[in-house]
Amino acid sequence: MARIPKLKYDRGTLILHPPPKGKEWIDFASWDDRVEKFRIPAIDYRPLVETLQATGIDFIDEAKEFIPLELTPSFEREPYPHQKEALQAWKQAGRKGVVVLPTAAGKTYLAQLAMQATPRTTLILVPTLDLMHQWYAQIKAAFPDVEVGLLGGGSRDRTPILIATYNSAAIHSEALGDRYALLIFDECHHLPTDFFRRIAEDAIAPYRLGLTATPDRTDGTHRELDALIGPVVYRKTPEELSGGALAEHKIVQIKVKLSQKERERYEKALKIRNDFLRQSNISLGSLNGWQLFVQASAGSNAGRRAMLAHREAKEIAAGTDAKLRVLIELICEHYPESILIFTNDNATVYRISQEFLIPAITYQTPVKERHEILTRFRERDYKTLVTSHVLNEGVDVPDARIAIILSGTGSTREYVQRLGRVLRKGSDRNKLAVLYEVITEDTSDERTSQRRRGTEDNPNQPRQLSLVYSQSSNSADPLETSKAAESPVQWKQEDSKDNLTLDF
Incomplete structure (x- = not known):
């Protein structure tokens, strides 16, 4: 009597032995002379299982170590329309894909909704330790009855819900690959690197959700997210959410001249x-x-x-004195509003900090000092904060209404992230956020601005208010304009909300 094939997980791959009858499954497999068995990439677990089931091949699934969870949230709130739409789009895509939403649009709560709709052991990937602890606090508060653990920063937990940094998860990818049915990739544009992609490739997780404000990468590897996570299933821009989930906002471009x-x-x-x-x-x-x-x-x-x-x-x-004069006027105009100032380099951050007596945060700022500065900014003891790149992502920045970009890179991602820092409504339902972009006229600064705003091919595209401020003339006033079980089949479960099924 023929033996029933067994599917086993082996250090980031799958072994299917003895070989089943039929030819459909062979496209996933390659022969391994070392063990004299067929080996399949772990990432192909779901399509392989679906192929075996579709062709009526009996097999024993010993690969999966993930299990169902009882996820009863301690709190629920009415999702924004875009969160409902994104969740539904992800479900309709087979619970695989990337959701693109601007910073402050509620991606963490969307992830919570995805977990509730897919109650399985879950691995959440984040790029920084700060984000790891933020996610831990929010998921632990949402699901207090389920054990939530950490991987990274000295922690090496083995829990049904695990929050890990990309770096730590990549190191332990072969050990994690069979334990989690749902992978959630926060800031998923970090994934397509030679090291981090192992997390997705070594995992058999049938369900995958990518979250990002800006999926595109300059090296073009963002196209690999289709294979590692799934295609983009939903996308909204800050403009589309303005006045709803996000604060109303305007972008004011101020041009200065070199002396x-x-x-x-x-x-x-x-x-x-x-x-x-x-x-x-x-x-x-x-x-x-x-x-x-x-x-x-x-x-x-x-x-x-x-x-x-x-x-x-x-x-x-980037550092003309004319920009600092504009900065003085903007700070005076908006005092005592909370103001975030962004530059492209630490030298300018420290110069502004020393000359204006403004607290500064850079990558050199110790963790405890950074926490103290952000806490006092949140409590409005500090009205203004200057930083370079460290607050672009991975840090829970307190609500602010005004952001000033004195200099930056040509990265659209950086631009969207900086805009997102003032788009959170907070307690002010009628909040109007303002992003000032101070640019040096007739220099590379203008072209850099066009690249990050996506207007390089059409620099005259009307996307923001604009004015010229010259240090030799008082005729232009920027402030006036600024006012203006055993087998996957046995795990099938109905989702009562939309009659979609969980097959794993």
């Missing part, structure tokens, strides 16, 4: 850089132009001078 001395230094630095680029036949506008520039700059004294000149030009454009 004559700054302009002379800027043009001189650009000439040094551009002469070298021409001689080296390098175009920074090409696909790999920047990489070629970096390589060439390391090979000669002229190259090093060109790179230093490039950096000097950017620093002049």
Whole structure:
């Protein structure tokens, strides 16, 4: 009598032995001479099982270690329409896919709803320790009767609901791969790297939810999220949610001019850089132009001078004194509102902090000091806070109404994250958030702004209020404009809300 095939999990892969009859399943498998058995990638667990079931092949599933959970939330609130729509879209896609929502749009509560609709052992992945502890507090409060654990920062729990950093989960991916039926990837744009992708590839989890405000990556690897998690199943922009789940907001672009001395230094630095680029036949506008520039700059004294000149030009454009004058006026105009100030470099953060006596947070700020600053900002002891990149994501920033971008990268993700810092309604249901973007006219600063706002191809696209502020003229007032079991089959469960089924 023929033996029934068994499906087993083995260190990030599946072994199916003895080989079943039929040919449909063979597309998932490759022969392993070392064990003389067929081996299948763990990520293919769900399509493999569905194929075996569809073709009527009997097998014993010994791969899964995940189990059902009793998830009774301690609190429930009426979801926003976009949360209901996103959850339904994810369910209709087979509980696999990415949801794109702006910062402050309630992605954590959406994840809670997904867990309630898919009550199975769950692994939640986050990029930072700060986010890990924030998720722990919220999930523990939501499901107090279920054991919630941590993986990362010295913790190595083994619990039905586990919250882990990407780094720690990647290290232990082979040990985690068979334990969880639902994977939730917060800030899932971090996943498509050679190291972190192992989390998804080594897991048999049939259900996967990706959450992000900005899925796209400059290296193009965001396309791999389709295979690692699932396709984008729902997307909303800050503009679409403004006035509903998010605060009404406006974006005010303020342009400043370089002084004559700054302009002379800027043009001189650009000439040094551009002469070298021409001689080296390098175009920074090409696909790999920047990489070629970096390589060439390391090979000669002229190259090093060109790179230093490039950096000097950017620093002049980003840190012109005219921006600081505008900053003074904006702070005075909006006092005592809570104000967040963003720059692209730590040197400018510390300069502003020292000259204006404003608390600063950078990656160098100790954890306890950062916690103290954020607490006092939340309690409004501090009215203003200046930072570089450390508050872009992974930190629960208290409510603020005003954000000022003095400088930044060309990253759309960074821009959306910074805007999201003032979009949370908080207790003010009629809140109007304002994002000021201070740009140096006729410099690389303008092109950087166009890239991050997605208007590079059409810089005249009307997406924000705009004005020009010159340090040599008082005719333009920025403040006036600013006012303006045994087998998967036995686990099938009806979802009473929409009659979708859980097959695993």
